Each structure stands twice: as structure tokens, then as C-alpha cells.
Amino acid sequence: xxxxxxxxxxxxxxxxxxxxxxxxxxxxxxxxxxxxxxxxxxxxxxxxxxxxxxxxxxxxxxxxxxxxxxxxxxxxxxxxxxxxxxxxxxxxxxxxxxxxxxxxxxxxxxxxxxxxxxxxxxxxxxxxxxxxxxxxxxxxxxxxxxxxxxxxxxxxxxxxxxxxxxxxxxxxxxxxxxxxxxxxxxxxxxxxxxxxxxxxxxxxxxxxxxxxxxxxxxxxxxxxxxxxxxxxxxxxxxxxxxxxxxxxxxxxxxxxxxxxxxxxxxxxxxxxxxxxxxxxxxxxxxxxxxxxxxxxxxxxxxxxxxxxxxxxxxxxxxxxxxxxxxxxxxxxxxxxxxx
Amino acid sequence: xxxxxxxxxxxxxxxxxxxxxxxxxxxxxxxxxxxxxxxxxxxxxxxxxxxxxxxxxxxxxxxxxxxxxxxxxxxxxxxxxxxxxxxxxxxxxxxxxxxxxxxxxxxxxxxxxxxxxxxxxxxxxxxxxxxxxxxxxxxxxxxxxxxxxxxxxxxxxxxxxxxxxxxxxxxxxxxxxxxxxxxxxxxxxxxxxxxxxxxxxxxxxxxxxxxxxxxxxxxxxxxxxxxxxxxxxxxxxxxxxxxxxxxxxxxxxxxxxxxxxxxxxxxxxxxxxxxxxxxxxxxxxxxxxxxxxxxxxxxxxxxxxxxxxxxxxxxxxxxxxxxxxxxxxxxxxxxxxxxxxxxxxxxxxxxxxxxxxxxxxxxxxxxxxxxxxxxxxxxx
Numbered sequence: 168x169x170x171x172x173x174x175x176x177x178x179x180x181x182x183x184x185x186x187x188x189x190x191x192x193x194x195x196x197x198x199x200x201x202x203x204x205x206x207x208x209x210x211x212x213x214x215x216x217x218x219x220x221x222x223x224x225x226x227x228x229x230x231x232x233x234x235x236x237x238x239x240x241x242x243x244x245x246x247x248x249x250x251x252x253x254x255x256x257x258x259x260x261x262x263x264x265x266x267x268x269x270x271x272x273x274x275x276x277x278x279x280x281x282x283x284x285x286x287x288x289x290x291x292x293x294x295x296x297x298x299x300x301x302x303x304x305x306x307x308x309x310x311x312x313x314x315x316x317x318x319x320x321x322x323x324x325x326x327x328x329x330x331x332x333x334x335x336x337x338x339x340x341x342x343x344x345x346x347x348x349x350x351x352x353x354x355x356x357x358x359x360x361x362x363x364x365x366x367x368x369x370x371x372x373x374x375x376x377x378x379x380x381x382x383x384x385x386x387x388x389x390x391x392x393x394x395x396x397x398x399x400x401x402x403x404x405x406x407x408x409x410x411x412x413x414x415x416x417x418x419x420x421x422x423x424x425x426x427x428x429x430x431x432x433x434x435x436x437x438x439x440x441x442x443x444x445x446x447x448x449x450x451x452x453x454x455x456x457x458x459x460x461x462x463x464x465x466x467x468x469x470x471x472x473x474x475x476x477x478x479x480x481x482x483x484x485x486x487x488x489x490x491x492x493x494x495x496x497x498x499x500x501x502x503x504x505x506x
Numbered sequence: 507x508x509x510x511x512x513x514x515x516x517x518x519x520x521x522x523x524x525x526x527x528x529x530x531x532x533x534x535x536x537x538x539x540x541x542x543x544x545x546x547x548x549x550x551x552x553x554x555x556x557x558x559x560x561x562x563x564x565x566x567x568x569x570x571x572x573x574x575x576x577x578x579x580x581x582x583x584x585x586x587x588x589x590x591x592x593x594x595x596x597x598x599x600x601x602x603x604x605x606x607x608x609x610x611x612x613x614x615x616x617x618x619x620x621x622x623x624x625x626x627x628x629x630x631x632x633x634x635x636x637x638x639x640x641x642x643x644x645x646x647x648x649x650x651x652x653x654x655x656x657x658x659x660x661x662x663x664x665x666x667x668x669x670x671x672x673x674x675x676x677x678x679x680x681x682x683x684x685x686x687x688x689x690x691x692x693x694x695x696x697x698x699x700x701x702x703x704x705x706x707x708x709x710x711x712x713x714x715x716x717x718x719x720x721x722x723x724x725x726x727x728x729x730x731x732x733x734x735x736x737x738x739x740x741x742x743x744x745x746x747x748x749x750x751x752x753x754x755x756x757x758x759x760x761x762x763x764x765x766x767x768x769x770x771x772x773x774x775x776x777x778x779x780x781x782x783x784x785x786x787x788x789x790x791x792x793x794x795x796x797x798x799x800x801x802x803x804x805x806x807x808x809x810x811x812x813x814x815x816x817x818x819x820x821x822x823x824x825x826x827x828x829x830x831x832x833x834x835x836x837x838x839x840x841x842x843x844x845x846x847x848x849x850x851x852x853x854x855x856x857x858x859x860x861x862x863x864x865x866x867x868x869x870x871x872x873x874x875x876x877x878x879x880x881x882x883x884x885x886x
Contacts, residue, residue, distance in 0.1 A: 298568075400566075401566065402609055403604050403605075403606055403609035403610040404609060404610055404611055404612040404613070406559075406564055406602075406604065406610070407604065407610050407611065407612070407620075407720070407723075408612065409564060409593070409596060410562060410564060410596050410597065410600070410601055410602045410724075411596065411597045411601075411623060411624050411627060411723070411727070412593050412594065412595075412596040412597025412598060412599075412627045412631075412638060412727065413593060413597075413623070413627070414590075414593045415590075415593070422612050425612070425614045425615075426612070426613065426614050499614065500613070500614065501613070501614065501707045501709070502613060502707070502709050
């Protein structure tokens with residue numbers, strides 16, 4: 168049996184070693200894409216009225232006159248030593264991302280929470296009433312979410328539904344918070360400072376962007392749950408649970424859902440990664456101070472170091488999300504070996 | 507005469523699928539007095555399993571549809587009971603062992619979790635903490651069980667694992683309180699080393715072992731009625747013998763009421779007091795098992811008994827019945843057996859067909875649905 172704690176440690180270590188390879192590939196590809204596409208961004212960085220001297224100074228400072236491969240080796244060396252360079256305006260990349268990434272994480276986790284808390288029960292309801300009107304209603308609901316482009320859903324929520332229901336629709340705090348932000352996650356920071364009005368405020372600001380992010384991906388959780396529930400419900404062990412005298416609720420949500428969740432969790436792991444990239448659009452619409460907005464700005468302003476930094480964080484996010492999904496998969500299904 | 511524990515009256519069940527309407531059960535009526543073991547035999551597709559599932563309302567509706575009839579169990583009509591009340595009848599009222607032990611335990615939970623769940627439901631109902639049928643006292647006796655066997659003394663802890671004071675039902679019962687009960691029921695079904703088995707997952711156990719656990723789980727709720735739906739068909743032959751011996755012993759020990767479904771005439775002869783013979787969704791003969799086997803009063807029963815392999819008869823190929831089972835979506839008019847019946851006369855195809863009638867000159871309670879049942883004895 169490959170299910171002891173030691174096996175889990177080996178399993179996680181193997182995946183983390185794979186992560187190093189993934190990161191190396193991601194950094195290499197992003198570096199060459201950006202630098203080959205725009206070989207000399209100094210003309211942009213220095214502004215429209217820059218003198219030739221200023222531009223030359225910028226080129227010297229950024230080693231842009233060296234061969235591309237030398238630039239790459241230089242950059243890798245700096246990256247490994249922990250210096251992630253700066254933006255063209257001299258703002259260091261790593262601290263900026265470290266401050267912004269948790270904000271995005273908060274948004275993604277809130278969206279995942281909504282997908283689990285709303286999407287999975289909807290899938291169970293649809294499967295249990297398959298072919299009846301409630302099934303059709305649920306399917307219409309999640310298909311409409313699926314068919315909505317990210318920006319459209321976000322804009323509609325932000326400018327139409329948000330003001331209508333009186334929810335704040337931009338930024339993560341109504342005013343500049345008067346308490347420290349050690350975690351850069353508004354809800355948790357407010358909780359830690361025991362500032363409960365701020366907790367309510369932070370959650371209120373979170374609802375619309377998280378809903379926008381979740382609504383589009385809700386269909387995946389609901390559809391997977393519905394599909395695997397339909398496979399599980401005719402199984403004998405569901406009949407066993409019924410004949411024991413368990414009520415429908417426990418039959419569905421304990422015995423049947425436990426076995427259906429296996430495929431849902433796998434898909435949610437993949438989705439969690441893609442939520443990060445979807446957040447780029449959502450954060451721009453809702454003025455959320457997360458890493459998605461930083462990514463957008465970096466790309467528009469030829470901030471190569473910033474772009475690579477964000478890509479590294481996104482890659483780690485995707486790999487870790489899948490790793491967590493795989494661990495949960497093993498926890499849910501005792502027949503799976505961690506190997 | 508007291509009311510029987512289970513009374514099925516004119517039960518008809520259809521399956522409505524794309525290809526048409528299949529009449530899986532047509533006007534089935536039978537009685538099961540408390541403490542009796544009633545066997546149902548018939549070939550594949552004759553509606554045995556549908557009957558077993560229809561009684562505790564386990565059929566998936568749709569595609570199944572209960573067209574008409576009554577299932578009276580301990581004075582309640584289960585077919586008119588609102589859906590939310592059904593769980594209250596299941597478990598302590600009616601429990602069931604299924605055909606496929608491979609699929610009938612939940613793969614995601616340990617044996618203990620599944621067994622404790624059943625014990626918990628029963629104890630909560632007994633103590634009045636949860637609504638539901640309390641195990642009745644009709645004709646079965648769990649006290650007759652033997653004490654622990656010598657081998658168990660080795661695995662049983664010397665001191666009780668929990669203080670006796672906790673047995674008061676002042677608090678909500680939790681599953682960890684049921685370890686001893688779970689162990690008891692595993693010992694009841696003759697499982698060696700129950701301590702280890704409890705902490706395993708179903709996929710770590712053999713088919714025979716899983717079926718024993720299913721039986722333990724069903725019995726742990728002390729059901730008034732146990733339905734065994736071909737409990738040994740999916741097991742290989744040596745394990746079949748073991749599980750059958752176990753069930754036979756349990757029937758002796760715990761005189762509970764059992765509806766035993768099987769396609770094996772020999773098994774029914776061993777287990778049952780009464781037997782019902784089914785053909786194409788109809789119950790064609792019903793009566794005390796010895797009498798039905800010795801003096802069949804329906805030509806189908808006669809043919810079925812004649813084609814059973816017999817180790818003492820070694821003279822040529824086994825006799826078989828010409829023709830095949832009718833399509834359940836297009837049953838013949840009148841008696842559904844008449845196209846294959848050696849006694850068939852024109853009257854046999856007139857609607858409605860023959861109904862179960864008490865047979866003169868046989869043991870009490872012997873019924874058959876045939877116009878010419880007197881002539882069956884003369885068939886080869």
C-alpha cells in the first residue's frame with residue numbers, strides 16, 4: 168500500500184522537483200518571447216522626448232547591448248540570487264508581486280469557495296432530479312455562466328448589478344485601511360486587527376469580483392458533480408445507504424457525493440490555475456489591487472522583469488493547485504496510491 | 507389469524523424505457539407471516555429482483571413505475587407512504603442484502619464507519635432520539651445467539667473499552683460508541699479477527715467477506731424483515747457454500763423473517779418454509795416448499811423442477827422446456843405461460859388469465875394459477 172505518510176512526502180517532493188523544471192521552462196520561454204519581440208524597449212521606457220544620451224544610458228544600465236544569451240544568463244543569475252530586478256521606473260519587482268499576489272489569492276479562493284459552496288450542491292440537485300425542471304433550470308444557469316465572456320460578466324456585475332444591490336464594486340477597501348496589512352489579504356488582515364466593520368467592508372468588496380470570477384467557472388464544478396453523481400446514484404452502495412434507513416440528505420451528500428467528488432476535485436484543481444489568469448481581466452474591471460492588474464500593466468508598459476515575475480507566480484500557483492487536487496484525490500478515494 | 511408481517515396484494519410494476527413498457531411484475535400477491543422464510547424462485551428476468559426492490563421502495567422511479575397494488579408491512583401501506591417517511595421504515599423495519607457484494611459497500615468508507623452507521627440508526631430509534639420504526643418483536647430472537655466462541659476470547663479486550671455509565675441515553679450517540687456492537691455483529695457472521703477487519707476499506711476484502719459484512723450490517727439493525735436478493739449468485743461456488751451455511755445457521759439462531767430471492771431450487775429447498783415460483787412477472791405458484799416441490803400444481807413449476815440437474819439421474823441430456831420466455835413488453839394474452847405449456851387449451855389465452863387458487867388435496871396454503879392444475883401431476 169502506497170498510502171503512508173512517507174509516501175505522501177515522497178509524492179510531494181517529486182512534484183516539487185518537477186516544479187523546478189516547469190519554472191525553468193516558463194522563465195526561459197517568457198524571457199526570449201519578450202526580448203526577441205522587443206529587442207530595445209529603451210525607446211519606450213525613456214519616454215517620447217528622451218535624448219539620445221538618456222536612451223544610451225538606459226541601454227547600458229539594462230545590458231541591452233550584450234548578446235541575448237548573455238542577457239539571459241545574467242538575468243537567471245540575478246533571479247536565483249533573489250534579486251528579481253526592477254521595473255523600468257526602478258520599482259523592485261519581487262516586493263510588488265509579494266504585496267499584490269495575496270490579494271489575487273484572496274479573490275481566487277473566494278471564487279473557489281463560491282464554486283464549491285454553490286456549484287457542487289447545484290450539481291447534486293440537478294443529478295437527483297435529472298430530467299425534471301430543476302435539472303433544466305440548473306443546466307441553463309451554469310451554461311449561461313459558461314457562455315458569458317469574462318469581461319462581459321464582470322462589466323455587467325460591476326456597473327449594473329453592483330449599484331443595483333448596493334455592493335461596492337471597485338478596489339478591496341472603501342477607504343485606506345487604518346490598520347497594518349501583514350497578509351495583504353483584506354479579509355484576513357481586518358480579522359487579525361479585530362476590526363469587524365472592516366471585515367464586513369472587505370467581504371462586501373470581495374463579493375462582486377469573486378462572483379464574476381466564479382460565475383464563469385461555476386459550470387465546470389456543477390457539470391462534473393452532476394455527471395459523476397449520475398454515475399454513482401445507480402450504484403448498489405447508494406441502495407445500501409438507503410436501505411439502512413438514512414434520509415435522502417445523508418444518502419446524497421455523504422454516500423453518493425463523497426464518491427462523486429473525486430472527479431470534481433480534479434477539475435477544480437485545473438480550474439484554480441486558470442482562475443489566476445482569468446483574474447487579470449476581472450481585476451482590471453473591478454480595480455482590484457492584485458497581481459493580475461500588475462501583469463496587465465507590465466505587459467502594456469514593456470516591463471519585462473515584472474511580466475516574468477508574474478508568470479513565475481502564476482506557474483507556481485497552477486502547479487500547487489494541481490498538487491493539492493492530487494492530494495485531495497488520494498484522501499477522497501482510499502484506493503488511490505500516492506505515487 | 508394474526509395479520510402477516512408482510513402482505514403484497516396485486517402488485518404490478520412497469521419499466522418505462524425508450525423501447526416501450528415492460529411489465530416486470532403483474533398482479534403479484536403473497537403473504538409473509540412473522541418468523542417465516544419465504545423463498546422466491548424463477549429464471550433470470552422473471553421479476554424476482556424487481557419484487558425485492560419494490561417492497562422497500564428502492565426502485566428508481568422513473569424508469570420504474572408502480573402501476574397498482576398494495577404492500578402492507580406491519581400495518582402500513584408502503585406504496586402510499588410519503589417519500590420522506592420511507593427512510594423511517596427502512597433499516598430497522600426492512601433491511602436488505604444485495605446480489606453484488608463488490609458494489610454494495612461504499613468504497614470511500616471503512617467497514618467500521620458503515621457498520622457503526624447502521625448500529626447508530628437502530629440505537630437512536632430504540633432510545634427515541636431519532637424517529638423511525640423500532641425493531642419489532644415478531645417471531646425473532648437475538649438472545650438465542652451463542653456466547654463468544656473460545657477464539658474470540660483472544661481478540662476481545664479484557665476490560666470493557668467504555669464505562670457502563672455511558673450507556674444511559676442522555677447524550678446523542680456517536681459512532682465511536684458502537685465499536686463493541688460492530689465487533690459483535692462481525693463475530694455473528696463468523697469473521698475471524700474482526701478487530702482488523704473493522705479498520706479496512708471494502709476494496710481490501712474478498713467478495714465473500716464483503717457479503718458477510720453486508721449481512722452483519724443488515725442484521726445489526728435487527729430488521730423485522732430481511733430481504734436477501736440472490737445473496738450468493740455473484741460469489742464463486744465454495745464461497746457460496748460458506749455464505750449459505752452461514753445464512754442457514756443465522757436463520758436457525760435468529761428466527762427473523764426473510765424474503766429469500768434465488769434462482770437456485772436447491773438453495774430455496776434448504777432455506778425456505780414457503781416458496782413462490784415466478785414466471786414472466788407473474789407469481790404462478792405459492793406454497794409450503796416441500797409440498798410445492800413434491801406435488802407441483804403449475805406446469806411451469808413442474809418443468810422447472812424437471813430441468814434441475816440431479817446427481818443421481820444420469821440418463822442422457824437434461825430435459826429442457828421448448829420455447830423461450832416472452833418479451834415483457836408484449837406479454838401473451840391470458841396465462842403468459844400458455845405458448846409453452848403442454849396442457850394449453852384455447853381457454854388459456856382468454857383474458858384475464860388464471861389467478862392463484864387454493865389447491866384441493868395438497869398441504870394448506872398451496873396455491874397455483876392454472877386452470878388445469880389437477881392435470882399437472884400427469885405430466886412427465
